[in-house]
Every structure is written in C-alpha cells, then in structure tokens.
Amino acid sequence: MLSQSFYTNKNNKTALRRVQKQPRIRPKVVLSKEARSILNANRRVKSHQFKVALDDAWTQIDNATKTIASAHHKSVRCVQNDLYIGHGILRSRHSKVNAWNAFCWKKNQDSENRDQGRYTLEQLVHEHKAEYYALSKEEQQDLVKEYAEQKLAKMTGVRISTKSKINDITQTLKAVENELNSLNCRTGAEAILYVTHGSTDLPLRGVTFATEGVQHFMQSVMSIDNQDLITKMEGFAVQGMRGAAKNHQQRVSEIRSSIRDIINRTLREVTGDSDAKMQWAYYFRNIVQRYQVMIEGWPKHIPFVNLSKVSSALPELEMLLRKWELGTTHWKVLTDADFEKVRLECSEMLESGEIKDTRRRPRSDKGSKRKRPAATDENSRL
Numbered sequence: 001m002l003s004q005s006f007y008t009n010k011n012n013k014t015a016l017r018r019v020q021k022q023p024r025i026r027p028k029v030v031l032s033k034e035a036r037s038i039l040n041a042n043r044r045v046k047s048h049q050f051k052v053a054l055d056d057a058w059t060q061i062d063n064a065t066k067t068i069a070s071a072h073h074k075s076v077r078c079v080q081n082d083l084y085i086g087h088g089i090l091r092s093r094h095s096k097v098n099a100w101n102a103f104c105w106k107k108n109q110d111s112e113n114r115d116q117g118r119y120t121l122e123q124l125v126h127e128h129k130a131e132y133y134a135l136s137k138e139e140q141q142d143l144v145k146e147y148a149e150q151k152l153a154k155m156t157g158v159r160i161s162t163k164s165k166i167n168d169i170t171q172t173l174k175a176v177e178n179e180l181n182s183l184n185c186r187t188g189a190e191a192i193l194y195v196t197h198g199s200t201d202l203p204l205r206g207v208t209f210a211t212e213g214v215q216h217f218m219q220s221v222m223s224i225d226n227q228d229l230i231t232k233m234e235g236f237a238v239q240g241m242r243g244a245a246k247n248h249q250q251r252v253s254e255i256r257s258s259i260r261d262i263i264n265r266t267l268r269e270v271t272g273d274s275d276a277k278m279q280w281a282y283y284f285r286n287i288v289q290r291y292q293v294m295i296e297g298w299p300k301h302i303p304f305v306n307l308s309k310v311s312s313a314l315p316e317l318e319m320l321l322r323k324w325e326l327g328t329t330h331w332k333v334l335t336d337a338d339f340e341k342v343r344l345e346c347s348e349m350l351e352s353g354e355i356k357d358t359r360r361r362p363r364s365d366k367g368s369k370r371k372r373p374a375a376t377d378e379n380s381r382l
Contacts, residue, residue, distance in 0.1 A: 206230030
C-alpha cells in the first residue's frame, strides 16, 4: 500500500500575503428582559420545528432506501451510497464574478446602504438600477477587478482580529469534519485530524477529530493519549523540537505543583497546624492518625501515591486539579467512630497484604552495643 504526504510551503516568497480589512462596526441594540425572553422562546420553537422537519425527512429517506433495496435486491449500504445527497450540498459553487454583483457589493459598502436587512437588494435595484446601466465597460471591469481582489482577500487574507481567526477556524473545521464524515459514508475511508495553534497570540485549544472506525485507535493500539499528542504538537509548532518536550513537561510539572499546593493549603486550614504537610509514605500514621482527617473523593483510576509517581497524562492531572478546586476531592474531618472504622479497615488491609506499612530500614548493628571513640587529650580537657 502506498502512502502520500502533503505539506505546505511556509516560506513561499512568491505568494502574496494579503491582510483583511477591519471588520465593520455594527450598532449595538440593547433589548429589554421581556424582549430577550420572547426572542429566545421564538428561537427555541423554530429550532425544534427545524429538527422535527429534518427527522421526518431522514425517516422518509430511510424508508425509501429500504424499499429500493428490497425491490432491486440490493444491500441497504449500497443504496445509501448511491442515494447519498450530502456531498453535493457541502461543496460550494464557484461562479465567475459579474459586473452586477460587483456593483451591488460596492453600493453596499456605502454607509447609507448598510444594515438594512433583507430589503437591501430590493432597495439597491430600485434606487441604483439606472446608475448601473449608465456605467461604461471600463468602469464595470474596474468594479469586477476590485470585487475579485476583495473576495480573494476574504478567502486567503490574514485575519487581523482574534475573533475572526477563531470564527474562521471553527467554520473551516466544521466543514472539514462534515466532508470527512461524508467521505466515510460514501467510501468507508477513515481519517484522524489534529489541529493546534502555531503562534502564541491565538488562544486556541487543540482539536482532535476521528471518524467512527478509528476513534480509539491512537489510545488502544498506539498507546498515545490525544491530549498529550496535541500538547507536544503545540510545543513543536511554536518552539520546535525542543519546545515539544519542554512544553509538555512544563505543563505536567505546573499542574502537579498546583495539586501539591492545594493539598497542603487545605490540610493546614482543616487542621489549624501551619506546619502540616502531606506525607504520602506515612499517610495513615502521620496524617490520619495524628490529625484525624483523611482525603475523600480521590478518583479510583488514579493511584493514591506521590504525584511524582502518578502517570504524566495531562487529562488525568487536570481532572484531579479541578476536583480539588471544586471541592469534590477534599479533606474530611473524622469523628471518633469514623476514625475507629478507618483504623480497622487499615489494619485489615495490612493483614491481607493489600497495603504495606512503610517503615525506615533498621540499622545493621541494631541490638549490639556500639563502641564509643576513645577520648583524646583535647576532649578530656573540655
């Protein structure tokens, strides 16, 4: 099987770099509380009606698919592939720029023609039709050329605001995901997509996408966590090979440090001891037995050991930090009855060997008298 990779040339000097214009500032309309509630209610009703209509349409398509398959002795999957109609809808039509569209665009840039809603085109035709027919061939060609450059800048130009960048990324990725899902339905091809930002001025979290057949491929077969891969990919895109490892290790170290700080801080608040500190190796003896408190709500899939020995997977550490910040995992003050119950449970686990009592290693000469060094003259004088 042959594989082919596609790369983009980042240092192409022949490509022209276009920059988009500042977005149009629209007037801000402040609605009252009653108007907002009515508007939201209407939106919910219309959204529900739209979803119901879509469900009815898909039900009719499914019934027609089964009917065609049984009548022509075909499989349902075969009929679905031939009947699939989403691919053509997702593809945009490429039409040549004409003078009328360029003229309408130019007039819409005027301040008096902006923000007129659905009646903008009707008003343009009514008021400026004679002006369009009065244009010469050269003026129409100039308008077409200007409009074509504006469309090209909108398509390939550099986004100058963070909001426009995020919107462009979101809409493009949604279209790509739809295309990949459509391709999977038509041909059975599977795909995995990873997206991250390539500069520090774009607040974009990593995005992962996989079709249904390979959703668990990276974690189950390759033993690679998607979040770890995205983090390293982000570091590599921003700082290169050295930044990939450094970025991941730095995040893991920062989150572990934050978890340690919140564990020790809340322990001091609960016990009232300003010198109290978590001791993983002597947890029951020096924490539970001494202060009569214990940690409650620790995730079962994360081992209850020193954080340095815990898996370096970022999602697990971030989830543990959120639990401490939200109070789901916290220090619980034990009553005498609760402490006695915990002590009995700990004793039973020690007897069964489920846990081990960590003690310091005894000296090799334990039980024998140690010889004292002979006193020198200087020591005797002292």
